Amino acid sequence: xxKDFIPHxxxxxxxxxxxxxxxxxxxxxxxxxxxxxxxxxxxxYKIRPLHVTFAVxxxxxxxxxxxxxxxxxxxxxxxxxxxxxxxxxxLFIATGVAIVVSVALGIFGGREYMAFSPILSIPxxxxxxxxxFNYFKTLYKKLEKWPVYLWMWxxxxxxxxxxxxxxxxxxxxxxxxxxVRDLTVQWKSYGAMVGSWNMLIxxxxxxxxxxxxxxxxxxxGAKSFSLYFLGFAALLxxxxxxxxxxxxxxxxxxxxxxxxxxxxxxxxNIIWNWRKTVSSSLKYAxxxxxxxxxxxxxxxxxxxxxxxxxxxxxxxxxxxxTRITVAHAMGTTIGINSTxxxxxxxxxxxxxxxxxxxxxxxxxxxxxxxxxxxLFAFCxxxxxxxxxxxxxxNSETTLSFRQMSxxxxxxxxxxxxxxxxxxxxxxMIVMPAFKCLHCFFTSKTEVxxxxxxDDALYVDGIWK
Amino acid sequence: MxxxxxxxxxxxxxxxxxxxxxxxxxxxxxxxxxxxSKAGEEGRLLYQKYNCTACHQFYxxxxxxxxxxxxxxxxxxxxxxxxxxxxKVGTDVMPNYELEDSEIDxxxxxxxxxxxxxxxxEPDAQRTWYGSIKILD
Numbered sequence: 213x214x215k216d217f218i219p220h221x222x223x224x225x226x227x228x229x230x231x232x233x234x235x236x237x238x239x240x241x242x243x244x245x246x247x248x249x250x251x252x253x254x255x256x257y258k259i260r261p262l263h264v265t266f267a268v269x270x271x272x273x274x275x276x277x278x279x280x281x282x283x284x285x286x287x288x289x290x291x292x293x294x295x296x297x298x299x300x301x302x303l304f305i306a307t308g309v310a311i312v313v314s315v316a317l318g319i320f321g322g323r324e325y326m327a328f329s330p331i332l333s334i335p336x337x338x339x340x341x342x343x344x345f346n347y348f349k350t351l352y353k354k355l356e357k358w359p360v361y362l363w364m365w366x367x368x369x370x371x372x373x374x375x376x377x378x379x380x381x382x383x384x385x386x387x388x389x390x391x392v393r394d395l396t397v398q399w400k401s402y403g404a405m406v407g408s409w410n411m412l413i414x415x416x417x418x419x420x421x422x423x424x425x426x427x428x429x430x431x432x433g434a435k436s437f438s439l440y441f442l443g444f445a446a447l448l449x450x451x452x453x454x455x456x457x458x459x460x461x462x463x464x465x466x467x468x469x470x471x472x473x474x475x476x477x478x479x480x481n482i483i484w485n486w487r488k489t490v491s492s493s494l495k496y497a498x499x500x501x502x503x504x505x506x507x508x509x510x511x512x513x514x515x516x517x518x519x520x521x522x523x524x525x526x527x528x529x530x531x532x533x534t535r536i537t538v539a540h541a542m543g544t545t546i547g548i549n550s551t552x553x554x555x556x557x558x559x560x561x562x563x564x565x566x567x568x569x570x571x572x573x574x575x576x577x578x579x580x581x582x583x584x585x586x587l588f589a590f591c592x593x594x595x596x597x598x599x600x601x602x603x604x605x606n607s608e609t610t611l612s613f614r615q616m617s618x619x620x621x622x623x624x625x626x627x628x629x630x631x632x633x634x635x636x637x638x639x640m641i642v643m644p645a646f647k648c649l650h651c652f653f654t655s656k657t658e659v660x661x662x663x664x665x666d667d668a669l670y671v672d673g674i675w676k
Numbered sequence: 677m678x679x680x681x682x683x684x685x686x687x688x689x690x691x692x693x694x695x696x697x698x699x700x701x702x703x704x705x706x707x708x709x710x711x712x713s714k715a716g717e718e719g720r721l722l723y724q725k726y727n728c729t730a731c732h733q734f735y736x737x738x739x740x741x742x743x744x745x746x747x748x749x750x751x752x753x754x755x756x757x758x759x760x761x762x763x764k765v766g767t768d769v770m771p772n773y774e775l776e777d778s779e780i781d782x783x784x785x786x787x788x789x790x791x792x793x794x795x796x797x798e799p800d801a802q803r804t805w806y807g808s809i810k811i812l813d
Contacts, residue, residue, distance in 0.1 A: 244741065247769040255771045256741050257730040320727040324738055327727050363680070388720070389712050391793040393703035395735060400698060441683055448691040457801075458735050459794045459811050461702040467694070469808055526803040533736025533744060533796070601740075605797050613743040 214655075218297045222277030223557055224649045225305060226270050227642055230550070233266035234635040241628040245621065254316075261315045261327035267545065268325075269308055274553040275412045276300070276343065279365060281560050282419055283350055286362070292349035300342045307335040323382065323398060330380055337376055344369040359422065359431035360440050364415030367444060368408045375405035396455050396464070403451025410549075411447065417505055417552045420559055424502055425492065439478065446471055453523045457532050465525060472523030479516050482509070500562065500569065500576065504555035507584060511547030514591075515540060530606060536598030539591040546634065547587055557645055565648040572644035579640025586633030593630060597623035705793065712789045719786025722779055731770070735796045742770060746796040749787050759784055 240259045243249050247256070284291050291297060311328045314320075321329040347369055351362065358366075378401035382388040387397055422431040430436060452468020482489075489509055496502035518540050522531050531537060562569055569576070597620045603609075604616040611619075651657070712720070723729070731742035738744075748754050763780045766772030775783075794811075802810040 247741065251769075251771055256739070257727045257771070260730040260739055261727060318727075320725055322724065324729040327724075327730070363684075387699075389717070390703065390705050391712075391734075391790060392705050393699070395737065396698060396703045399737065400695075437680060441687070444684075444687060448687060449694065454737070455735075456809065457796060457798055457811070459706075461697075461704075462808075462810065464698060464702050465808060524807045525809040526807045529797070529801055529803075529809060533733060535740060538740070605744075 213294070213298075214652075216281060218294070218301055219277045219281035219560065220649060220652050221301055222273045222280060223560065223645075224653070225308075226273035226277060226553075227557070227645060227649070229266045229269035229273060229308075230638065230642065233263055233270055234638060236263040236266060238628075238632055238635055241624075241631045244624045245628050258315060258318055261320075262312065264325055265308070265311055265315060265328075271409060271413070271545065271549055271553065273304065274557060275409065275416065276304075278416050278553070278556040278560065279347070279412070282416075283347065286359075286419075287350055287354040289350075289354060292346050292352075296342050296346045300339050300346070303335050303339040303342070307332055307339070323379075325402060326379060330383060333376070333380060337373070340369070340373050340376065344373060357432065359419075360436045361415040361419040361422070361431065363437075364411045364418070364440060364443075367447070368411035368415065371404060371408035371411070371447060375401045375408055379405065392458055392460060395458055396460055399454035400451050403454050404447055406544075407443070407447030407450070410544075411443065413549050413552050414443070416556050417508065420501055420505060420552075420555055423559070424496055424499060424505075439481070442474055442477060446475060450475075450523075453525075453528060456525045456528045469523065469525055472520070475516060475520060475523075479513075479520065482513050482516070500573075501555040501559040503580065504551045504558065507580065508548050508551040508555070511543060511551065511587075515543040515548060518543065530602045531598065533605060534598035534601040535594045536602070539594035539598065542594065543587075543591050547584075547591075550638075554641060561645060561648040565651060568648055568651065569644055572647070575640050576644060579637045581637070582640065583634055583637030586630045586637055589630040590627060590634055593623045593626040597627065710789065710792050713785055715782050715785035716789040717786075719782035719784070719789075722783055723786060726773055734790055735794070744796060745787060745790070746794070747791050749784075749791040756784060759787060 236259060239250065239254070240256065240263050243251075243256045243259060250259075280291070280297055311332055314328055314332070319329065320327045322333075326333065347365065351358075355362070378397065381397050381401075382394055386393075388394050418430060418436070422428075449467050449471040452464050453472055456465055456468070489506070493502070493506035493509075496506075518536075521527055522537065522540060558569065600620055600623070601616065604611060609616075728745075729738040731739045733739070733744040734746050736744060736746075748759060749756065760780055762770065763773075763775055763783060798809075798811055800811070804810060
């Protein structure tokens with residue numbers, strides 16, 4: 213098998229998932245504005261889980277692609293088992309197809325975000341276990357001192373396994389027959405699961421920054437580890453802001469509130485270092501992955517401010533159950549996670565196809581601008597729509613749900629238009645990446661690819 | 677000596693203890709609350725089967741295309757008949773799932789059970805000086 217086949221395969225499927233998530237997401241946004249759109253064939257109850265499946269697949273598969281590529285280079289040895297990585301890939305692709313087909317056919321049985329039948333969770337769990345086994349066996353006795361990103365990846369893998377299992381505790385009557393416990397455990401697992409994949413993604417970001425800047429302080433410094441442990445504590449105990457409103461023991465609320473407020477330290481650190489961040493961004497502005505990483509920094513700042521607001525229980529009462537939480541979710545998954553993963557993708561592709569990427573630099577840059585401006589508008593419309601819904605929820609209005617929904621229409625139209633613009637921006641960014649991956653899988657060199665592009669412009673003896 | 681491993685395993689130990697607390701005494705329902713009935717359990721399975729959570733919420737968690745259903749059974753002007761009518765015919769937003777009468781009974785029993793577990797939005801939530809809330813049972 214070709215060298216680095218598995219990382220490129222994961223990235224390829226991840227990109228297909230990203231494009232599918234945008235396409236399906238656009239249909240979902242259309243259904244918010246025109247609820248009867250495709251109601252017979254592909255109603256919202258099918259479209260939403262499809263969108264979630266593709267979006268999560270993009271994130272998870274791009275994480276795998278990056279770590280499979282970086283790990284042998286960090287250890288300066290081959291992966292413990294290429295066979296296991298192949299089984300992992302086949303398992304995930306086959307399960308992904310099964311989930312998409314079953315959801316499209318309307319076969320459910322799971323919960324929110326994992327609406328598919330729980331039987332399909334088994335191969336997903338096995339895939340994560342295989343990935344974890346390969347990761348730890350590859351690293352075993354290879355390095356004396358682990359940089360912080362290896363800790364983060366290890367934490368992310370172990371806690372993905374735990375939280376994914378925990379998310380299925382509802383299958384046991386002790387949990388599902390008590391609504392308060394069921395909802396709390398469900399959101400405990402989801403909150404920590406997002407924390408786990410954030411560990412994997414932020415670990416990737418630090419690895420990339422370390423590779424670009426060569427500053428060892430970033431990978432081994434006490435401050436990096438302190439921030440890692442702060443993030444780890446948030447993963448373990450910070451999930452409670454999802455469930456403030458559920459009648460649980462008040463201790464759960466208090467612990468989550470205290471832990472969430474510790475993120476003020478991260479916010480303070482960002483503000484304290486803003487000068488350094490700006491000067492680094494200018495220094496490495498020519499590098500495509502660095503551009504994505506610095507834009508992710510901006511989204512980290514914006515989302516952290518919003519997250520801190522949502523984490524104050526007295527304010528959460530007003531934001532909970534509204535699209536303000538969706539704005540936060542979109543800001544993190546699109547603004548932070550996706551930009552870091554795009555940085556990872558382009559870092560890998562640039563090792564082999566830098567000339568090809570250079571040729572499409574203008575398109576990618578334009579795409580980056582369109583993407584960020586549209587995402588900012590997208591989140592703003594969600595927040596405005598959330599504020600209006602919050603007012604409806606928390607006041608003694610006589611407006612019905614239908615009337616309130618109609619009053620949100622202008623925001624939802626803005627949400628739809630900006631969503632389509634995000635999709636356009638991302639397409640401009642990823643089309644060159646698809647070309648690089650096409651070269652990789654067809655074993656074309658960059659020169660051959662350029663020639664075939666020129667052929668396409670030469671039709672019937674005329675240069676188009 | 678590096679503190680990384682002790683801190684790491686200390687956090688995991690604390691997490692383990694905390695998780696046990698969450699699974700047990702942290703999420704005990706009030707003793708006077710009704711337990712879920714057999715019909716309610718069937719309704720819960722149907723709620724998952726038809727992926728109702730894609731559009732509806734309990735306690736504000738779920739999709740936002742449709743309304744929150746936590747207290748739909750006890751809201752003045754809604755309740756049993758209203759829910760049954762909607763489940764029977766759907767709306768221009770909610771598809772008609774062509775449910776059997778027994779399925780509608782089960783879903784209504786489930787919504788009844790959910791309604792009994794608490795309130796959303798919580799009108800009696802008291803704000804504390806340090807920004808937290810107290811939910812009175």
